[in-house]
Amino acid sequence: MAAAAAGPGPGSGPGDSPEGPEAEAPERRRKAHGMLKLYYGLSEGEAAGRPAGPDPLDPTDLNGAHFDPEVYLDKLRRECPLAQLMDSETDMVRQIRALDSDMQTLVYENYNKFISATDTIRKMKNDFRKMEDEMDRLATNMAVITDFSARISATLQDRHERITKLAGVHALLRKLQFLFELPSRLTKCVELGAYGQAVRYQGRARAVLQQYQHLPSFRAIQDDCQVITARLAQQLRQRFREGGSGAPEQAECVELLLALGEPAEELCEEFLAHARGRLEEELRSLEAELGPSPPAPDVLEFTDRGGSGFVGGLCQVAAAYQELFAAQGPAGAERLAAFARELGGRYFALVERRLAQEQGGGDNSLLVRALDRFHRRLRAPGALLAAAGLAEAATEIVERVARERLGHHLQGLRAAFLGCLTDVRQALAAPRLAGKEGPGLAELLANVASSILSHIKASLAAVHLFTAKEVSFSNKPYFRGEFCSQGVREGLIVGFIRSMCQTAQSFCDSPGEKGGATPPALLLLLSRLCLDYETATISYVLTLTDEQFLVQDQSPVTPVSTLCAEARETARRLLTHYVKVQGLVISQMLRKSVETRDWLSTLEPRNVRAVMKRVVEDTTAIDVQVGLLYEEGVRKAQSSDSSKRTFSVYSSSRQQGRYAPSYTPSAPMDTNLLSNIQKLFSERIDVFSPVEFNKVSVLTGIIKISLKTLLECVRLRTFGRFGLQQVQVDCHFLQLYLWRFVADEELVHLLLDEVVASAALRCPDPVPMEPSVVEVICERG
């Protein structure tokens, strides 16, 4: 086949087409391929490599499988002109010739090959015959060899067995020699300190010696060995006890001793006792650092030292123990756990003592880092010794410290609040001393509020360190839940706000009733502060807390509204107390002025009494003070001429207003009747009624208290004619200046009317002053 394929190429030289071999050769070769394929029954499809040439089914394709000469000829005859026919005929003839010569060449070539192949086969036949003969010979020779070999081995059998026995004896002798030499070797090893080697020898010999101990010679060896072993063991123990060497060496000693068959229990005790000694040494050094002297290393260093010294040592001991005494089973593990528990407990006690020293300090980050180290360190022995509960205990300590820290911060916040109050007190007291303007109330309030808020934020930030992600204990359930909700939110923030309210309220209850140790301005300021808390700060702080400490705990927390209500109540009480205190101050002035004067023998009034001016001045001052912090508030709509309203009681025109004259000189019955009727129509005045959070309400409260006092005091005195007139003048003056401060100026009218009416009743000779004169005096004053 290879020949057939290769053949036409070079061999087609003679019948080359006129177009040249280069163009013609591949085309023809492909044609030949096609033929061959056809011949071998390869389907057309498999010869698909061919470019999409003429349709293979085309009967006019010369190279096609379905070539039909008749159709082809017909086609040629029909389609082609004569010249072309001639050409194609020539072409055809030339092609046929070329094909003929090709065929001839192929036939020749293949024939030659066939001949040479036949020759080769014949030669091979000859060769094989020769080889067969030689193989036969080899077989016979081999049989002979086998025979000989068998004979030789039979001859050597005897000697071989003897050699084997001799070899066995030799080995035995060597072993014996080893045994005999053992004592000296052991001694040497012991002397050299190669304990490991010695123990290995001993281990190898022990079983044999044990087995043959009934033989006297072996027994002697065994005895010797035992003596040496005992010495060895003793030396090992000696080394073990000396302790100076580190834990790994000790572990080695114990390992060797165990190999020597020393009782494990006892060793284990001793091992632990040694470990205890070392660890106690660590604890002692830690304790020494704790010492009473203040310049102890900072807490981070302390926990570091404890972590690397004690906890590291404990880890080593535990690991070595578990490796060495694994065979001891649960009893051994229990012993180790007890050991770890005890020492761990002492370590924790030391750490707690150290941490307790830290409670006073302020640096949370250091503490948290120290706790983190401490906790992290204890995770290793915790994993190693789950039964000892070290990790849990450590977590507990951390939690406890965190709780204490919260308490500390709460204290800090309280102290800060009290500090703020002290500052305010000083600031309030200062201007009086210096005689110049101090910082305004509003400014003080802003200072206090911002300072408290910044303290709260600082505390939150400090406490937040405990829950930072990189801190190893922050994912404990306590720090994820209870710490955030109960500790920080409830304990710290809510607790602080509550305590702030309580502190503020305590100013109301304080025995300062007498003179008021608390400056009124402070009451006012605190009241405003609480009100601000109610309106904004509380919800802000709580939102801030909730955001910083994503509370996952489901336990109930104080809602914002409750706190707000508390703050509002506090604000209200403070403001009410402020009103009482200020009212009392003015009341005392009025009372003294009424009580100490001899009203019967007083002179005709020429002036408003100084005390009334003082009252108005003080009221104005209070108005300014309250105005700094509280909004104006609403007043009742007033008649247009309220400021010019004359005193109805003694006005000559006797206007019939709602506050008709309650006094008529000649008819006591009328007086009663009129005043009763008047009261029927006016609302009862609640003197110490709760106030609202605005300036007008506060001032109204203060003025009500003052005027009611004036009324009661006037009723206790007896007035002469001029005394009455003086009261008249004073009341008119008050009326002129006080109406503007109150929510309902009718209230002032009513109370002052009552004062004058009462004074008239208390006068045996009631001759009122002319209203015009009263007005003149008041205007002049």
Next chain:
Amino acid sequence: MEDDAPVIYGLEFQARALTPQTAETDAIRFLVGTQSLKYDNQIHIIDFDDENNIISKNVLLHQVGEIWHISASPADRGVLATCYNNTSDSKVLTCAAVWRMPKELEPGSHESPDDSSSTAHTLELLCHLDNTAHGSMACVAWEPTGDGKKVISLADNHILLWDLQESSSQAVLASSASLEGKGQLKFTSGRWSPHHNCTQVATANDTAVRGWDTRSMSQIYCIENAHGQLVRDLDFNPNKQYYLASCGDDCKVKFWDTRNVTEPVKTLEEHSHWVWSVRYNHSHDQLVLTGSSDSRVILSNMVSISSEPFGHLVDDDDLSDQEERRPEEKSQEPPQDSVIATYEEHEDSVYAVDWSSADPWLFASLSYDGRLVINRVPRALKYHILL
């Protein structure tokens, strides 16, 4: 259960002085003194007919001056003492005197009220308590259980003990003591303790309450700063010998144990203005009555510091359903101090309140405009206490 409506009686004049007729234990009778500078003052004897809810009055003229304080003798129904203003030469001096009522007005005489209003009787002066050397009289207090022969009067800063001799027609100053100190010290009020064999008197001046021993006329105890402001009145618990109630201008009522005067046992703060008067009920000391210049009278139930701290536990079948339930509730939880009622019948400051000496469930209050209101303890409470 409906409570009876209050009974109101109006006087023509302003009035501050009120007292029950202490020696009278059958009829409900109050004495009221008026204050008028221009007219003759009167003492109204108010009789109250509990069954018919009717008030009858008798008027006695008290011509010497307006009455600031009145107190009735505990031994003789016809004897009373007043403190009155004497205005002369542009000077006011408050004097005190002991009086006897006309015989026909003493109980037993059934004079029709209509007549008495027209014919005013005059008091018979028994004696003056001479105070020219001591200053204005603030109040007069009778020895509570004696024979009506001993009287304490408070004059400015003096406390004076008088012996009334020869059927009260002569007052002899038995002993006296005075309060020394800075400033003008003035007693405002005083009460005679019914305990300790009537040897103790308590007085109020400014913010302090002081106790005195009448035998030696020396101070026994002193409650400094009993109130934030002026102390207006005090009263002894009739059943607990060391307990004392006080009230004052700080709107508070405080209860004291005189053995420990640093802290009040209890403080009430119900009034919205000065409290002028405080009175223990004579029989049931948990009932405390207060009157204030906020025009209100408040009746409080101070069970926790009374002599009957747990009330009575009863199992009475006769009670109505509602009544049956109450004692049960009571027995389960300790009783709470509470305000029983606030009476708002007055329209002016109430300066005096007092219990009737005859009926422990009845009390009177007097406001400045001359209105006297007689009220009763609510029946539910009354039965609760009794049963």
